[in-house]
Amino acid sequence: MSRVRTHVSLILAGVLLATGALAQTAAVDKKVAAVEQQVIDWRRDIHQHPELSNREERTAALVAKHLQSLGLEVRTGVGKTGVVGVLKGAKPGRVIALRADMDALPVEEQTGLPFASKVTAEFNGKIVPVMHACGHDAHTAILMGAAQVLAGMRSQIAGTVVFIFQPAEEGPPPGEEGGADLMIKDGALSNPKPEAIFGLHVEPGVVGRIDVRYGALLSSATDLRIDLKGRQTHGARPWEGTDLVNLSADIIKSLTTISARQVDVFDVPNVVTLAMVQAGVRGNILPGDATLQGTIRTFSEERLQRLKELINTSVDGLAKTYGATAQVNFRQQAYVTGSDPKILESIMPALKEAAGAAGVDTQAPLRAAAEDFSYFEREIPGVYYIIGSTRDFKDKASTPANHSPKFDIDERVLAIGVKAQVLTALQFLRSKP
Numbered sequence: 001m002s003r004v005r006t007h008v009s010l011i012l013a014g015v016l017l018a019t020g021a022l023a024q025t026a027a028v029d030k031k032v033a034a035v036e037q038q039v040i041d042w043r044r045d046i047h048q049h050p051e052l053s054n055r056e057e058r059t060a061a062l063v064a065k066h067l068q069s070l071g072l073e074v075r076t077g078v079g080k081t082g083v084v085g086v087l088k089g090a091k092p093g094r095v096i097a098l099r100a101d102m103d104a105l106p107v108e109e110q111t112g113l114p115f116a117s118k119v120t121a122e123f124n125g126k127i128v129p130v131m132h133a134c135g136h137d138a139h140t141a142i143l144m145g146a147a148q149v150l151a152g153m154r155s156q157i158a159g160t161v162v163f164i165f166q167p168a169e170e171g172p173p174p175g176e177e178g179g180a181d182l183m184i185k186d187g188a189l190s191n192p193k194p195e196a197i198f199g200l201h202v203e204p205g206v207v208g209r210i211d212v213r214y215g216a217l218l219s220s221a222t223d224l225r226i227d228l229k230g231r232q233t234h235g236a237r238p239w240e241g242t243d244l245v246n247l248s249a250d251i252i253k254s255l256t257t258i259s260a261r262q263v264d265v266f267d268v269p270n271v272v273t274l275a276m277v278q279a280g281v282r283g284n285i286l287p288g289d290a291t292l293q294g295t296i297r298t299f300s301e302e303r304l305q306r307l308k309e310l311i312n313t314s315v316d317g318l319a320k321t322y323g324a325t326a327q328v329n330f331r332q333q334a335y336v337t338g339s340d341p342k343i344l345e346s347i348m349p350a351l352k353e354a355a356g357a358a359g360v361d362t363q364a365p366l367r368a369a370a371e372d373f374s375y376f377e378r379e380i381p382g383v384y385y386i387i388g389s390t391r392d393f394k395d396k397a398s399t400p401a402n403h404s405p406k407f408d409i410d411e412r413v414l415a416i417g418v419k420a421q422v423l424t425a426l427q428f429l430r431s432k433p
């Protein structure tokens with residue numbers, strides 16, 4: 001075959017592929033429009049009946065019933081209240097997972113919406129108001145809609161889509177396990193094992209604008225706790241004991257210095273915050289113990305390890321100087337969340353199509369917020385993106401943020417979310433490993 005003919009046939013193949021994808025996009029548009037009102041209704045219903053982390057019984061039942069009605073294989077009780085639905089296409093192929101979180105927060109709703117929550121529930125021994133103040137009602141409704149659209153296209157799908165509805169993204173109640181980690185332990189990522197997982201989050205911003213990055217987008221979150229022990233003494237004679245109050249002050253200053261002066265903050269940003277200091281009961285007793293608690297946020301695993309080393313070395317050294325003993329504890333809340341660059345590149349046309357005129361920003365600012373989704377991404381590569389969801393968006397400062405009692409979404413984001421989930425899944429299944 002001549003070079004010219006090879007070229008022509010390659011172009012023709014490309015055109016045919018593109019036309020196929022275009023025809024599919026038009027078909028998806030129709031199916032998304034058909035399911036849109038239903039998704040809005042689900043979102044309002046879930047919004048009006050919010051449930052706290054690990055208590056998502058009603059929501060999980062709604063999800064499971066819907067997935068069963070679509071003919072999916074459904075597993076319930078995965079990681080407490082989690083639901084996993086498996087959609088097998090007509091032909092075998094790759095396996096992709098789509099994830100939504102289902103839990104609400106102990107926040108008293110002040111949106112004034114006709115379907116605002118009046119729900120209260122027990123949390124940490126107290127009765128608290130409950131609200132979907134982070135938009136997980138939208139995520140759940142979006143994924144239910146995506147499942148419906150994809151189930152309706154089963155005959156055209158080569159491959160498998162796994163729908164993961166997870167509890168406790170905001171963290172399980174004190175003393176309980178839960179969230180992505182527990183779902184994984186309970187087999188959410190096996191039978192079948194997905195090759196990749198996609199997740200999204202609504203946030204104040206232009207409706208449909210997609211924020212994503214080739215790499216880290218959200219920080220890791222590590223709890224830090226330092227327990228100091230020494231000899232209690234009279235405040236008038238500090239030399240007879242151990243001055244843990246002065247030691248605490250030195251540790252606070254040292255940790256701020258580490259995060260600002262001993263690592264390259266232009267390379268990878270980080271924050272080390274001590275936000276809780278407990279020492280002493282009255283002004284003339286130097287206490288025999290003290291506790292400092294805080295959080296570490298950063299955007300790479302290496303940086304986190306380095307910060308831990310530096311903190312350990314500094315606290316040990318300072319404690320020795322004072323003749324005290326120190327115990328440093330780190331507890332991982334979440335790891336870095338972001339996108340696998342190769343997979344993101346392969347599904348970028350789908351994201352652009354879903355975002356439409358609002359566009360995709362691949363240079364989106366890093367966020368010092370953490371996501372439980374990172375536990376899935378430790379097992380398999382993922383893509384995580386944020387969709388702007390504010391009616392008449394002006395700026396972030398004047399828009400109630402996630403976790404605010406006034407947080408709300410423009411419901412147009414629901415159809416955009418469904419489209420994004422469906423198109424990215426289809427594009428991944430079409431692409432070569």
Ligand SMILES: [Zn+2]
Pocket residue numbers: 134170402403
């Ligand atoms: Zn949240």
Ligand SMILES: [Zn+2]
Pocket residue numbers: 134135136169201402
């Ligand atoms: Zn959230």
